Amino acid sequence: EGSRVAIVVPMREWERGYAWAYYRASWFLAGREVVPLLDEDDRFLRENLQRADFVASWGGEARLPRFVPLWRGPDGILYGRER
Amino acid sequence: MIATLAALATMSIGGVAIARALDPSSRGAALLARGFLLGLGTASLILLLFTNLGIAWSLSRAGIGFVAVAVLAALAARRRRRPVRAAAAGPPASRSALVLSIVLWIVVAATLAGHAIFATLASPPEWDYWAIWGLKGKVFAQAGAVDWSWLERPANAFAHPDYPPLLPLAYDTLSLAQGGWDDRWFGLLFTALAATLVALVAAEIRSEASPVWAAVAAAALAGPVAALPIGLAELPLLAFATAGLLDLRGALLRGEEERMPMAGVLLGLAAMTKNEGSAILVAAVLAGVLAARPGPFRPLLRLWPAPALAGWWLLLRSAHGLSTDLFAGDLAGRIFGFAGNLAPMFGALMRTLPLSPLFWAAALLILLLGRREALARERFLLAVMALQIAFYLGTYTLTPRDAGWHVRSSWRRVVTHVAAPLVFVAVIVAMDAQGRGREREGRVDGDGES
Numbered sequence: 001e002g003s004r005v006a007i008v009v010p011m012r013e014w015e016r017g018y019a020w021a022y023y024r025a026s027w028f029l030a031g032r033e034v035v036p037l038l039d040e041d042d043r044f045l046r047e048n049l050q051r052a053d054f055v056a057s058w059g060g061e062a063r064l065p066r067f068v069p070l071w072r073g074p075d076g077i078l079y080g081r082e083r
Numbered sequence: 084m085i086a087t088l089a090a091l092a093t094m095s096i097g098g099v100a101i102a103r104a105l106d107p108s109s110r111g112a113a114l115l116a117r118g119f120l121l122g123l124g125t126a127s128l129i130l131l132l133f134t135n136l137g138i139a140w141s142l143s144r145a146g147i148g149f150v151a152v153a154v155l156a157a158l159a160a161r162r163r164r165r166p167v168r169a170a171a172a173g174p175p176a177s178r179s180a181l182v183l184s185i186v187l188w189i190v191v192a193a194t195l196a197g198h199a200i201f202a203t204l205a206s207p208p209e210w211d212y213w214a215i216w217g218l219k220g221k222v223f224a225q226a227g228a229v230d231w232s233w234l235e236r237p238a239n240a241f242a243h244p245d246y247p248p249l250l251p252l253a254y255d256t257l258s259l260a261q262g263g264w265d266d267r268w269f270g271l272l273f274t275a276l277a278a279t280l281v282a283l284v285a286a287e288i289r290s291e292a293s294p295v296w297a298a299v300a301a302a303a304l305a306g307p308v309a310a311l312p313i314g315l316a317e318l319p320l321l322a323f324a325t326a327g328l329l330d331l332r333g334a335l336l337r338g339e340e341e342r343m344p345m346a347g348v349l350l351g352l353a354a355m356t357k358n359e360g361s362a363i364l365v366a367a368v369l370a371g372v373l374a375a376r377p378g379p380f381r382p383l384l385r386l387w388p389a390p391a392l393a394g395w396w397l398l399l400r401s402a403h404g405l406s407t408d409l410f411a412g413d414l415a416g417r418i419f420g421f422a423g424n425l426a427p428m429f430g431a432l433m434r435t436l437p438l439s440p441l442f443w444a445a446a447l448l449i450l451l452l453g454r455r456e457a458l459a460r461e462r463f464l465l466a467v468m469a470l471q472i473a474f475y476l477g478t479y480t481l482t483p484r485d486a487g488w489h490v491r492s493s494w495r496r497v498v499t500h501v502a503a504p505l506v507f508v509a510v511i512v513a514m515d516a517q518g519r520g521r522e523r524e525g526r527v528d529g530d531g532e533s
Contacts, residue, residue, distance in 0.1 A: 023241055027213040031225035035238050048238075 004033040006052035008062045014040050025056065055079040084203070087268040090126075090260035091119070091275050093146075097153035098122025104156035106330070106345040107163045113286040116279045117345060120326055123272075123319075124352040125152055127252035128392075134229040135399075141227075142259040184298035191298075194305040195278050202270025207314025215242050217266060217314055220254030224264055231403050245405040247396045249355040250316045270313050277308045280322045284507050287329045292514050300510040303446075307439040307502050316357045317496050323353035324363045325503040327389070331367055332463050334382065335374045343385035351392030358407065359500055362474040363467070364389050370466035412483045424486035428479045431490035437498045446509040453512035461508045468501040468508075 007025045011017025018038050026034045035048040049055070055067055058076040067079035099118030102109055109117060129148040130140055138144060207217060219242060222233050229252075234244035253272065258264050281301045289297035311318045327349030330342040350367060353360035371383050400406075417424075437443055450458065458465065475497050482489045 019241070023210075023214040026239070026242070027218050027221070030218060030221040033233075033236070033238075 002032065003053045004035055004051055005029055005054045005056050006035050006037050006049055008037060008055055008057040008064075010059045012038070013042050014038050018042075021058065025058075029056070053081060084268050084271070086261045087257050087271050090257050091271060093149070094122030094126050094256075095119040096122070097149055098125065100153040100157040100160065101125060102345070103160040104163070105348060106342050107160060108339070108341055109345070111286065112282045113290075116282045116286065117326055117349070119275060119279050120323055120349060120352065122149075122153075123253055124249065124323070124348075124355070125149060126256045127249050128355065130223075130252045130255055131229060131248060131395075131399075139227050140255070140259060142262070145256065145259055180293060180295040184295040187295075187298035187302040191281060191301045191305045194309050195274060195281070198277055198309040199271065199274040202273050202313045203267060204270075206266045207269060207312075209312050209314050211312075212314030215246065216250050216316055217254065217269075218242050219244075219246075219248070220251035220258070221264060221266075223248075223251055224255050224258045234405055235403055240408075243408070244403075245358070245400055245407045246316075247355045247357060247360065249352065250319055253319070266314075273311075273313045273318055276318045276322045277305070277311075280308055280318070280325060280503055281305050283322070283326050283329060284503055287333075287507065288510055291511070296510055296514050299513075300506055303442070303510065304503060304506045307442045307499070310438050311499055312496065315496070317499055320353055320357045320360055320363075321500055321503055323349050323356055324360060324500065325507075327353060328363075328367060328464060328467060328504055329507070331371060331386070335371060335463055336460070340382055340385075343382060344388065347386040347388035348392070350386065351389035354389060354393035355396055359471075359475075359497060361393050363471055363500065364393060366467045366470035366474065369470055370463050373466050374463035408483065409478060409481065414481070417481050417483065422480075424480045424482065427485070427487035428476070428490055431487040432494060435491055435494045438495050442502075443498075443505075446505045449509040449513050450505075452516070454515055457512045457515035461511055464504045464508050468504055471501055472498070 005025075007022050009018060009021040011021060018036070019040075022034070022036045022038075035045075035052060037045050037048055039045055049064075054070075055062065055064055056076065056078055061077060062079065064079055066082050068082050069077050070080040071078040095115065095118050097118075098121040099114060101121040102114055102118040105121070106117075126145065126149050129145055129152070133140055133144065133148070207213075212218075219234075222230050226233070229248060233239055234242075254266070254269055257269060257272065261268070281304050284304055285297040285301040288300045308318065308321070311321070327346045330346035330349065333339040334342045334346060350360070350364045354364050368383060368386065371386075372380055375383065475494075479486050479489055
């Protein structure tokens with residue numbers, strides 16, 4: 001509760017899938033602070049990744065410095081900050 | 084499901100007490116329908132009040148707050164004299180007409196029963212439910228309050244934090260009754276709203292015409308209303324706004340001024356449901372001034388609960404910096420350059436049929452064929468609808484987005500905001516045409532006999 005979760009999905013364009021995934025994640029993760037890693041012009045939001053407590057990756061692995069996998073499911077991986 | 088049904092029933096019972104306090108002459112189906120709407124609005128806005136007062140949400144606190152309002156309303160209703168409303172019911176119908184009306188009501192009941200089954204098959208699937216209305220309800224339910232910090236966060240702008248909160252708060256009321264978030268059963272709220280809307284329009288027609296015309300109105304409206312998206316604010320807005328407009332029409336056209344406070348509260352609840360509700364309120368006041376001419380405008384001041392309710396949210400919205408995307412960016416530039424949006428807007432309008440196109444075609448055809456006197460008598464509702472549509476088209480010309488996209492993504496839905504008043508006026512105009520036809524037949528028969 002209250003954690004900041006960044007969203008990684010295979011779609012890397014806002015209008016071509018990333019926005020949908022981000023909105024949908026906000027629904028499933030209601031109660032947490034869900035943050036996007038892309039803006040509407042498809043620019044990478046590095047500061048959101050730096051502020052995130054967790055990264056939820058759907059549809060594949062993500063290469064994320066300073067994050068380690070905490071949980072794996074058939075469709076995705078939850079990463080947490082390396083301690 | 085039982086908890087949701089119990090919550091809806093409790094809202095109706097408490098709401099009837101509030102309805103009797105606002106309009107002591109209201110009775111029957113009209114009273115029950117308005118009672119449900121007022122109960123829903125009261126129960127939802129109590130949660131907003133609790134947030135403003137710093138009271139954490141719980142079922143017992145919300146229940147005590149709701150019962151307190153209902154008891155106060157019941158006491159107020161007992162003090163008010165109950166005026167006798169003139170022409171409370173239209174003329175009786177023939178036996179064949181009664182059989183027809185029973186058949187039509189069976190169709191209406193089957194439509195609503197089908198709606199209840201469809202609406203509760205699963206959680207509402209609409210994009211705008213899980214990205215806007217349902218999402219806010221879920222976030223607030225988890226926070227146990229209206230979560231201002233969530234609304235203020237720029238990353239959540241997609242959920243339109245500026246939208247009025249009544250529907251998300253209605254979900255939270257049901258969620259408190261359920262003891263958790265189980266949105267599959269929220270569909271029952273929409274079936275109740277559909278039934279309420281049909282009953283409201285039919286009861287109003289019945290107060291001026293035979294039961295068969297009331298059944299015709301119910302049957303004409305049930306399909307399009309049942310086709311509205313489940314989980315979104317269109318149906319609640321349509322129900323609140325139509326109820327308020329019919330009360331205002333009764334006050335302006337039939338001299339039933341005791342209906343003004345009810346109209347004010349219901350239009351205020353419409354404004355607390357969607358931003359378009361505020362547009363409807365402005366349209367209603369402008370059309371009311373037009374319809375009241377050459378009479379005094381002073382009775383319209385009794386609509387004060389509507390701006391008071393709308394202002395409550397506008398103040399909170401402003402205090403928390405929740406701005407509307409329509410006014411974002413270079414608004415002045417868009418106002419001066421609105422002509423550039425006309426071509427894409429009209430192009431998209433031509434290609435975007437509203438939901439239930441046959442319904443719209445039939446209703447508009449009836450209006451086109453209607454007698455001028457009958458249309459002039461209904462100038463209030465016609466003016467409200469015209470202004471509303473004009474406001475929506477004006478919004479498209481000022482949109483910061485692509486005007487064609489804006490039309491394609493919203494026109495189908497927003498045009499339904501006039502569906503119920505349109506059915507009402509179309510049935511009144513058709514009734515008038517039938518009455519004139521009968522008069523002419525009577526005169527011809529009379530001439531033949533002499």
